[in-house]
Amino acid sequence: MSSNSGIQIPSRLPLLLTHEGVLLPGSTMRISVETARNMHLVKNRLLKGTSLKSTIIGVIPNTRDPEHDTEDLPTLHSIGTAGLAVQVVGSNWPKPHYTLLITGLCRFRVAQLLKEGPFPVAEVEQLDKLEQYTSPEEMSEAAGPEGELGELSKRFYQAAVQLVGMLDMSVPVVAKLRRLLDSLPRETLPDVLASMIHTSNKEKLQVLDAVSLEERFKKTLPLLTRQIEGLKLLQKTRKLRPDDNKRVLAVRKGGVLPGHQFSLDEEGEDEDGDDTAVLERKVKGANMPQPALRVCLKELKRLKKMPQSMPEYALTRNYLDLMVELPWSKSTTDCLDIHAARVLLDSDHYAMEKLKRRVLEYLAVRQLKSTLKGPILCFVGPPGVGKTSVGRSIARTLGREFHRIALGGVCDQSDIRGHTQCKCFYICSCIMKYAFLLLCVNCAPNTESLLCPPDSHQVLDPEQNHSFTDHYLNVAFDLSQVLFIATANSTATIPPALLDRMEVLQVQGYTQEEKVEIAHRHLIPHQLEQHGLTPQQLQIPQDTTQDIISKYTREAGVRSLERKIGAICRAVAVKVAEGHTVTKSEAAPAESTPQGAEHGEGKRGRRGEEPDGVSADMAAPPDMPIVIDHIALKDILGPHVFEMEVSERLTLPGVAVGLAWTPLGGEIMFVEASRMEGEGQLTLTGQLGDVMKESAHLAMSWLRSNAKTYQLTNMVGGSDPLEGTDIHLHFPAGAVTKDGPSAGVTMVTVLASLFSGRLVRSDVAMTGEITLRGLVLPVGGIKDKVLAAHRAGVKRVIIPKRNEKDLEEIPANVRVELDFVTASNLDEVLNAAFDGGFPGMSNPLTLPHIVSKL
Ligand SMILES: Nc1ncnc2c1ncn2[C@@H]1O[C@H](COP(=O)(O)OP(=O)(O)OP(=O)(O)O)[C@@H](O)[C@H]1O
Structure with a gap:
C-alpha cells in the first residue's frame, strides 16, 4: 500500500x-x-x-x-x-x-x-498515506462490497469504544477519549490503540510490519480483545473486594460469618492479623478497676478508628500496653519470720547494729499489723556503707522482689509524675509496674528540686498513695502496697516536705577494724566467687587487708576496698589460669620434657608432679594458695596511694589539721595560713562558703582582741596582728566547695600558731564552731570525723564539750586509741593543740582569780 x-x-x-x-x-x-x-x-x-x-x-x-x-x-x-x-x-x-x-x-x-x-x-x-484519511463512512465504502475490511474496522472500532468505556478514569476523560476515537480516521486506529494498550515489543513490531491495513486490523484486534478481557477480570475481582472487606471487618469485630465460625482464639497472638482484638481481650482480662477500664475501652475505640501509619496510633498503643501490663490486682503475701530476718540481716552485713535493730522493729510491726502504713525508712550515710545492700536483704526477708530506682539526675517533677501522653518517660509508671515489690529510691544530691511541688511526694506518702494519679496514665493506681525504702548520702538536699514524711536512719562510715572484718567475712569470699577462685587458691591475710585499707583507700564505706580486692583476684586469676595451661601442656610424659623443672612457678610448686618424685624443689614454697603479702600487694596495686602525711605537713607554724564532714564521710583537712607585709587584709581561698568565711573573720577578731593575752604579734612585733600585715588563709583541695562553721577552732589554732611562731602538735585534729567570745559550740558528724582522724593516724582529737555524748557511738577500739579533748572555750582548744599548752600572760587559768567588786 x-x-x-x-x-x-x-x-x-x-x-x-x-x-x-x-x-x-x-x-x-x-x-x-x-x-x-x-x-x-x-x-x-x-x-x-x-x-x-x-x-x-x-x-x-x-x-x-x-x-x-x-x-x-x-x-x-x-x-x-x-x-x-x-x-x-x-x-x-x-x-x-x-x-x-x-x-x-x-x-x-x-x-x-x-x-x-x-x-x-x-x-x-x-508506506502509509499521511493525508486525506478517509472518514469512517468512506472507509466502509473503500472496503468494497464484500466489506471485509469494513467489517474488521467496525469491529475494531466497537472494541475500542468498549475498551475506553472500561478504563478506570474520570467521566470527562473517558468522554474526551471517546470524542477522539470518533474523530480519528479508522485506518489509524490499529496503530494508535496498539501503542496505548499493554503489548510487548514483539507484538508492536508485528503491527508495524503489517503494511496492509487489513492485516494490521487482524493483528491488532486480538490484542484489543485481550486487553478488554483483562479489564473485565480486574473488574470482577474488584467487585469481590467489598465483600472481603466486610469479611475482615466482621472478624475484627469478633463477628461470625455464615458458614464459618470465627473465634478470636483461632487467630492466636498473630499481631499482624488483628492485634486490636487481642489487645481488647487483654484489657478486659487485666482486672482493672472500672474507671481505668472505661478509659482503656475509650482509647481502644479510638485506636480502632486510627490508621496504623498515624503517629498517635503508636502512642495510644503503648499506653494501652502499659495499662494492660500493670499489676492491678496482683499482690504477694509477705512471708515474715523475724528470727529468719535477724539471721539473714546478720549474715549479710557485719556491724550496722543500730540500723539492723530498727529494721527488725519495723518488720516486727509489719508482722503484727500487715496493713501498716508505716513510716518510709530513709537510710542516710556515705557511699558504700551498705544502705542499698540492707534494702536488698529486707526484700529477701519479705520474699518480695527488689527494684532500685536511682533518682540521680531527675530534676523535674514530671519525671516522677510522668508527662502527658506524648512522652513516655515516667518514673511512677515504672514504680507501678513494680508495685508490690520493695523499692529502694536513691535520693541523690542533685534531686534537690525533686518532689518539691506540693503534691508530688504523693508517690511515697502512705496516706495518699493508695490513689496515686500520674500524668501519663491519668488513672488512679494503688501504690500503698509498695514498700519504699529511700537512701541518700545527705539529708541536706532532701526537700523538707519529703524529709518530714521519712524516718531517717543514719548509717555511719566504718572503722578500720570493721572494714577488715567486712572484707574477710563478705567482700573477699564474694570476690573469690565472682572470679572463679577458691580460698585454696588465694589467701589475703589480715595485715594485707589493713594495708589495702590504709594505703590504697580513703573512704567511709567499703566500695574501693572491694574494688581493690577484685583487682587482686584478677591478677591471681591470670596466674591460676596460666598454671592450668602449663598443667595441660605438661600432660605429656615427664621424660619428654627433661627441662620442665626450669619452667618456673607453674611447674615448681605443683605437688606430686616433681619428676621422679625428686625433692629438688622442696625448698620452694607451695604453688597454692597464692598468699598476698605486702610485696605482692605493691606488685599488683602499684605504689601506695595514700600516706600518713599528718606529721610531715605540720613542720611549719601556721598549719593545723581540721576535721570535716562531707557526704562521702569524714575527712581530715589541712588549714594553712601565711602572713606578709600589707594593709591588714584577710584573704581566704579554697572555695569557701559564706558561713566559713564568717568563721574566719570571727577567728581573726577573737585573736586580735586576745592578742595581748597570748602575746601574739604582727610582723614588726606590734601587738595588733593585722597592723602592716596581710593574712592569707587557705583550705586545700581548692576545687572542692566547703562550708559550715565547724572549722572555727582550726582557724583560730592556725592563726595562733602563725602569730606566735609555734608549731601545732603534729598528732592533733580538731573540730568545733566558735563564737566571738571564744566559746566552742557543738557540731555534727562527730563519728565520721573521729573515724577519719583515726584513719589518718591522728592521736588526739579536740571536739566541743557538748559533743561528748557522741563519743558513745564510736567503737571502743577506736576510742581506746585516741585521746579526746573536749573543749568548751578556745583557751582549752589552744592548750590542747600546742605542746606544753598555750599559756598567755593574763591567762585566766594562770592568773589569780579576781573577785568582782560590783
Ligand atoms: N556491713 C556490711 N557488711 C557486708 N557488706 C557490706 C557492708 N557494708 C557495705 N557492704 C558491701 O559494700 C558494697 C556497697 O554497698 P551498697 O551498694 O549497699 O552501698 P550504699 O550505701 O547503698 O552506697 P550508695 O550511697 O553509693 O548507694 C556492697 O557490695 C555491700 O555488700
Missing part, C-alpha cells in the same frame, strides 16, 4: 536506530539517545537544522547500534516509522545523552542505505 498522493515525507531520511520500544504512527514516544551514531544524528541534523523537514527522521526499531561508530552498522529492520522530533533535551549526567520526544507519522521501507556515518542515511519508500 504505497502512497502516491497527500503529504510526502522526504525520500532521504537520516535513521535513528532504537532497541527498546517501537514507535508506531500516530503515537508519541520518548527515546533516549546515547550511542555515537544517534548522538551525531541529533547534533548534526536535529540541532543544526532549521526547517520542518530537518526535524523528520526515520526511526528503525529493534536495532542495537554498537557503542562506537567505527564499528560496522548492524543489519537494519526493513520497516521503520518516520517521525517528527517534537522536543530534544540534552543532559550530561550520568553521561552525555539526549532525550527525544518523537511523534510517529507513517511507515517507510528502507530502499537503499546511502551512507553509514557519522549517522546512517537511507533512501526510503513511504
Whole structure:
C-alpha cells in the first residue's frame, strides 16, 4: 500500500536506530539517545537544522547500534516509522545523552542505505498515506462490497469504544477519549490503540510490519480483545473486594460469618492479623478497676478508628500496653519470720547494729499489723556503707522482689509524675509496674528540686498513695502496697516536705577494724566467687587487708576496698589460669620434657608432679594458695596511694589539721595560713562558703582582741596582728566547695600558731564552731570525723564539750586509741593543740582569780 498522493515525507531520511520500544504512527514516544551514531544524528541534523523537514527522521526499531561508530552498522529492520522530533533535551549526567520526544507519522521501507556515518542515511519508500484519511463512512465504502475490511474496522472500532468505556478514569476523560476515537480516521486506529494498550515489543513490531491495513486490523484486534478481557477480570475481582472487606471487618469485630465460625482464639497472638482484638481481650482480662477500664475501652475505640501509619496510633498503643501490663490486682503475701530476718540481716552485713535493730522493729510491726502504713525508712550515710545492700536483704526477708530506682539526675517533677501522653518517660509508671515489690529510691544530691511541688511526694506518702494519679496514665493506681525504702548520702538536699514524711536512719562510715572484718567475712569470699577462685587458691591475710585499707583507700564505706580486692583476684586469676595451661601442656610424659623443672612457678610448686618424685624443689614454697603479702600487694596495686602525711605537713607554724564532714564521710583537712607585709587584709581561698568565711573573720577578731593575752604579734612585733600585715588563709583541695562553721577552732589554732611562731602538735585534729567570745559550740558528724582522724593516724582529737555524748557511738577500739579533748572555750582548744599548752600572760587559768567588786 504505497502512497502516491497527500503529504510526502522526504525520500532521504537520516535513521535513528532504537532497541527498546517501537514507535508506531500516530503515537508519541520518548527515546533516549546515547550511542555515537544517534548522538551525531541529533547534533548534526536535529540541532543544526532549521526547517520542518530537518526535524523528520526515520526511526528503525529493534536495532542495537554498537557503542562506537567505527564499528560496522548492524543489519537494519526493513520497516521503520518516520517521525517528527517534537522536543530534544540534552543532559550530561550520568553521561552525555539526549532525550527525544518523537511523534510517529507513517511507515517507510528502507530502499537503499546511502551512507553509514557519522549517522546512517537511507533512501526510503513511504508506506502509509499521511493525508486525506478517509472518514469512517468512506472507509466502509473503500472496503468494497464484500466489506471485509469494513467489517474488521467496525469491529475494531466497537472494541475500542468498549475498551475506553472500561478504563478506570474520570467521566470527562473517558468522554474526551471517546470524542477522539470518533474523530480519528479508522485506518489509524490499529496503530494508535496498539501503542496505548499493554503489548510487548514483539507484538508492536508485528503491527508495524503489517503494511496492509487489513492485516494490521487482524493483528491488532486480538490484542484489543485481550486487553478488554483483562479489564473485565480486574473488574470482577474488584467487585469481590467489598465483600472481603466486610469479611475482615466482621472478624475484627469478633463477628461470625455464615458458614464459618470465627473465634478470636483461632487467630492466636498473630499481631499482624488483628492485634486490636487481642489487645481488647487483654484489657478486659487485666482486672482493672472500672474507671481505668472505661478509659482503656475509650482509647481502644479510638485506636480502632486510627490508621496504623498515624503517629498517635503508636502512642495510644503503648499506653494501652502499659495499662494492660500493670499489676492491678496482683499482690504477694509477705512471708515474715523475724528470727529468719535477724539471721539473714546478720549474715549479710557485719556491724550496722543500730540500723539492723530498727529494721527488725519495723518488720516486727509489719508482722503484727500487715496493713501498716508505716513510716518510709530513709537510710542516710556515705557511699558504700551498705544502705542499698540492707534494702536488698529486707526484700529477701519479705520474699518480695527488689527494684532500685536511682533518682540521680531527675530534676523535674514530671519525671516522677510522668508527662502527658506524648512522652513516655515516667518514673511512677515504672514504680507501678513494680508495685508490690520493695523499692529502694536513691535520693541523690542533685534531686534537690525533686518532689518539691506540693503534691508530688504523693508517690511515697502512705496516706495518699493508695490513689496515686500520674500524668501519663491519668488513672488512679494503688501504690500503698509498695514498700519504699529511700537512701541518700545527705539529708541536706532532701526537700523538707519529703524529709518530714521519712524516718531517717543514719548509717555511719566504718572503722578500720570493721572494714577488715567486712572484707574477710563478705567482700573477699564474694570476690573469690565472682572470679572463679577458691580460698585454696588465694589467701589475703589480715595485715594485707589493713594495708589495702590504709594505703590504697580513703573512704567511709567499703566500695574501693572491694574494688581493690577484685583487682587482686584478677591478677591471681591470670596466674591460676596460666598454671592450668602449663598443667595441660605438661600432660605429656615427664621424660619428654627433661627441662620442665626450669619452667618456673607453674611447674615448681605443683605437688606430686616433681619428676621422679625428686625433692629438688622442696625448698620452694607451695604453688597454692597464692598468699598476698605486702610485696605482692605493691606488685599488683602499684605504689601506695595514700600516706600518713599528718606529721610531715605540720613542720611549719601556721598549719593545723581540721576535721570535716562531707557526704562521702569524714575527712581530715589541712588549714594553712601565711602572713606578709600589707594593709591588714584577710584573704581566704579554697572555695569557701559564706558561713566559713564568717568563721574566719570571727577567728581573726577573737585573736586580735586576745592578742595581748597570748602575746601574739604582727610582723614588726606590734601587738595588733593585722597592723602592716596581710593574712592569707587557705583550705586545700581548692576545687572542692566547703562550708559550715565547724572549722572555727582550726582557724583560730592556725592563726595562733602563725602569730606566735609555734608549731601545732603534729598528732592533733580538731573540730568545733566558735563564737566571738571564744566559746566552742557543738557540731555534727562527730563519728565520721573521729573515724577519719583515726584513719589518718591522728592521736588526739579536740571536739566541743557538748559533743561528748557522741563519743558513745564510736567503737571502743577506736576510742581506746585516741585521746579526746573536749573543749568548751578556745583557751582549752589552744592548750590542747600546742605542746606544753598555750599559756598567755593574763591567762585566766594562770592568773589569780579576781573577785568582782560590783
Ligand atoms: N556491713 C556490711 N557488711 C557486708 N557488706 C557490706 C557492708 N557494708 C557495705 N557492704 C558491701 O559494700 C558494697 C556497697 O554497698 P551498697 O551498694 O549497699 O552501698 P550504699 O550505701 O547503698 O552506697 P550508695 O550511697 O553509693 O548507694 C556492697 O557490695 C555491700 O555488700
